[in-house]
Amino acid sequence: MIWTRKKENGFVLIIILFSMSILMLLSSSLLKYTQQEVNIALNLRENMKALYAAEAGIELALAILNEDYTYKSQGTVIETDIGQGYFRVSLDRIVGDKRRVTSLGQVGKARHTVTVEVENVSMENTSETTETEVTVKWLRP
Numbered sequence: 001m002i003w004t005r006k007k008e009n010g011f012v013l014i015i016i017l018f019s020m021s022i023l024m025l026l027s028s029s030l031l032k033y034t035q036q037e038v039n040i041a042l043n044l045r046e047n048m049k050a051l052y053a054a055e056a057g058i059e060l061a062l063a064i065l066n067e068d069y070t071y072k073s074q075g076t077v078i079e080t081d082i083g084q085g086y087f088r089v090s091l092d093r094i095v096g097d098k099r100r101v102t103s104l105g106q107v108g109k110a111r112h113t114v115t116v117e118v119e120n121v122s123m124e125n126t127s128e129t130t131e132t133e134v135t136v137k138w139l140r141p
Contacts, residue, residue, distance in 0.1 A: 046110035049085060053105030054114040057087035061101045062118065062136065069120045084108065
C-alpha cells in the first residue's frame with residue numbers, strides 16, 4: 001500500500017504562514033504597547049521633577065521670607081537652574097501682611113506651578129524679644 005498526499009500538498013505551509021503572521025501581529029502590538037508605557041513613565045518622571053522644582057522654589061522663598069519678611073515686595077523674581085530644569089519664583093503682596101508666593105518649575109517640556117499664601121505672625125518671647133514666624137497656606141490650582 002502506497003500512501004499518497006494529493007489533497008494535503010502545501011496545507012502545512014499555509015498553516016505555518018498563518019501562525020507566523022498571527023505571532024508577528026501579536027509581537028508588534030506588544031512592542032507598541034511597551035513603547036507607550038515607557039513614554040508614559042518618562043512623562044510622569046518629568047512632571048514629578050517639575051513639581052519638585054516648583055516646591056524647591058517655594059521652600060527657597062519661605063526661607064528668604066523667614067529671614068526678612070520685608071524682602072522686595074511686588075513681583076520679585078528669583079530664578080535658579082537646577083539639574084535638568086529650573087524654577088522661577090515671584091512674590092506679591094495681597095492685603096496687609098499677607099503675601100502670595102508663586103513658583104513655576106520646569107523640566108524638559110513639563111511645567112508645574114505651586115502657589116502659597118504667607119502671613120507674618122509675631123510671637124512674644126520670654127526674653128522680651130519678638131520673633132517672627134511665617135505661616136503658610138497651600139493653594140490648590
